[in-house]
Amino acid sequence: xxxxxxxxxxxxxxPLLVTPREIPALVAGFADPGYYCPPADVIAxxxxxxxxxxxxxxxxxxGLKADLYPGNRDATFAWAWEHxxxxxxxxxPVHIAPAEYIILWKxxxxxxxxxxxxxxxxxxxxxxxxRLAYQDFLEENIKAHSLQAIWAQFQxxxx
Amino acid sequence: xxxxxxxxIQIQRxxxxxxxxxxxxxxxxxxxxxxxxxxxxxxxNPDLSEAxxxxxxxxxxxxxxx
Numbered sequence: 001x002x003x004x005x006x007x008x009x010x011x012x013x014x015p016l017l018v019t020p021r022e023i024p025a026l027v028a029g030f031a032d033p034g035y036y037c038p039p040a041d042v043i044a045x046x047x048x049x050x051x052x053x054x055x056x057x058x059x060x061x062x063g064l065k066a067d068l069y070p071g072n073r074d075a076t077f078a079w080a081w082e083h084x085x086x087x088x089x090x091x092x093p094v095h096i097a098p099a100e101y102i103i104l105w106k107x108x109x110x111x112x113x114x115x116x117x118x119x120x121x122x123x124x125x126x127x128x129x130x131r132l133a134y135q136d137f138l139e140e141n142i143k144a145h146s147l148q149a150i151w152a153q154f155q156x157x158x159x
Numbered sequence: 160x161x162x163x164x165x166x167x168i169q170i171q172r173x174x175x176x177x178x179x180x181x182x183x184x185x186x187x188x189x190x191x192x193x194x195x196x197x198x199x200x201x202x203x204n205p206d207l208s209e210a211x212x213x214x215x216x217x218x219x220x221x222x223x224x225x
Contacts, residue, residue: 001181001185002178002181004173005165005169005173006173006176006180006181006182006184006185006188007185007188008185008188008189008192009185009189010189010220010223010224011223011224036221058221060217060221061213061217062193062217062220063216063217063218063219063220063221063223064189064220064221065220065221087178087179089178089179089182094178096178116160119160119162120160120162123160123162124165127164127165127170128165128170128173128174129174153160
């Protein structure tokens with residue numbers, strides 16, 4: 001949404017790096033009764049996965065959900081963290097992944113699940129900011145994940 | 160995928176928007192959606208209290224994906 005159009009969303013996606021030692025602090029930060037947070041052992045098993053780690057946090061009164069994607073073993077996460085954008089807000093700094101990382105993962109999820117919302121989000125990013133700063137990262141990973149056919153269908157307005 | 164093109168005025172405005180402005184628009188959309196679902200929950204369950212309807216909506220939103 002930051003790079004595209006503002007739209008309704010009910011679940012924010014948060015890539016994060018969390019070590020086993022940090023799990024108790026994470027669980028304590030999102031405690032009952034305000035939040036649903038998986039038990040520490042579930043989080044530990046998720047971050048131990050080689051890929052596709054995932055767990056949810058839910059703010060119970062509102063039903064708002066965060067999809068958390070630990071990137072402990074993901075080279076693209078390390079790249080995204082290095083190239084993150086930071087926005088200062090009254091609640092503190094908010095780190096935002098580079099647009100190229102978001103585009104890459106939306107193409108991967110579209111390849112797997114065929115949800116067209118990912119295509120829409122990518123097209124809107126390209127509509128609103130057609131100049132991508134890290135084209136090399138994107139092209140390298142498009143090849144690595146065999147996403148050429150998906151990438152080819154987007155319209156690229158001139159910058 | 161069929162996606163209606165954005166109007167040039169929309170593109171220009173979205174390019175100008177700050178992080179806080181986009182966040183504010185998204186929050187307003189969320190509040191509007193939640194309010195609509197809450198009113199629907201009251202209509203479908205006229206005997207339930209406000210708190211019970213709020214709980215129904217919170218459960219719906221927790222399971223929803225966008």
